[in-house]
Amino acid sequence: xxxxxxxxxxxxxxxxQRKLCLLMESVQNNSKKKKKINRKIYPWVVAFMKSPVxxxxxxxxxxxLTLLVFVVMSAVPVGFFLLLVALTSLAALVGVMLLExxxxxxxxxALLCVLCVLGFLSLSVSGTIVVSYVAxxxxxxxxxxxxGPGTDCVLSSWDRPLTPSPGGDxxxx
Numbered sequence: 430x431x432x433x434x435x436x437x438x439x440x441x442x443x444x445x446q447r448k449l450c451l452l453m454e455s456v457q458n459n460s461k462k463k464k465k466i467n468r469k470i471y472p473w474v475v476a477f478m479k480s481p482v483x484x485x486x487x488x489x490x491x492x493x494l495t496l497l498v499f500v501v502m503s504a505v506p507v508g509f510f511l512l513l514v515a516l517t518s519l520a521a522l523v524g525v526m527l528l529e530x531x532x533x534x535x536x537x538x539a540l541l542c543v544l545c546v547l548g549f550l551s552l553s554v555s556g557t558i559v560v561s562y563v564a565x566x567x568x569x570x571x572x573x574x575x576x577g578p579g580t581d582c583v584l585s586s587w588d589r590p591l592t593p594s595p596g597g598d599x600x601x602x
Contacts, residue, residue, distance in 0.1 A: 477483045486493040 478487060486496065
């Protein structure tokens with residue numbers, strides 16, 4: 430009975446091997462047909478497969494599979510790195526914009542303060558100059574006027590008292 434089982438097993442294995450060979454041939458034939466179709470759709474694939482690297486990978490499927498697994502597995506870390514680069518660039522851009530806004534705001538407030546101080550100083554200097562002018566002109570007129578009855582000081586026409594005119598209304602001579 431053991432001989433019958435081994436004979437049946439070897440026949441089954443031969444049948445399985447034949448089916449597997451037929452399956453591999455059909456896959457290879459279909460892949461060659463698909464290559465012809467892909468020439469119209471993906472010309473860069475055809476160009477890669479004609480290159481020495483593509484031909485080497487076509488002859489060595491284990492190396493092609495290893496390369497494919499490496500590319501797929503490295504996509505996640507590379508994607509995270511590119512995301513980090515993009516987020517860092519975005520954060521730097523936003524930070525620069527915020528920093529620039531802060532600098533402009535502080536500069537604007539500082540300019541406003543300086544202009545307010547300059548306005549106050551210009552008012553005080555102008556007031557001081559006007560008060561000094563009035564005081565000096567009054568002192569000069571007081572010191573340089575001859576004193577006594579009937580003497581006329583050299584005053585401006587606006588400083589002289591009103592005198593009646595011949596027409597009857599008061600005016601400045």
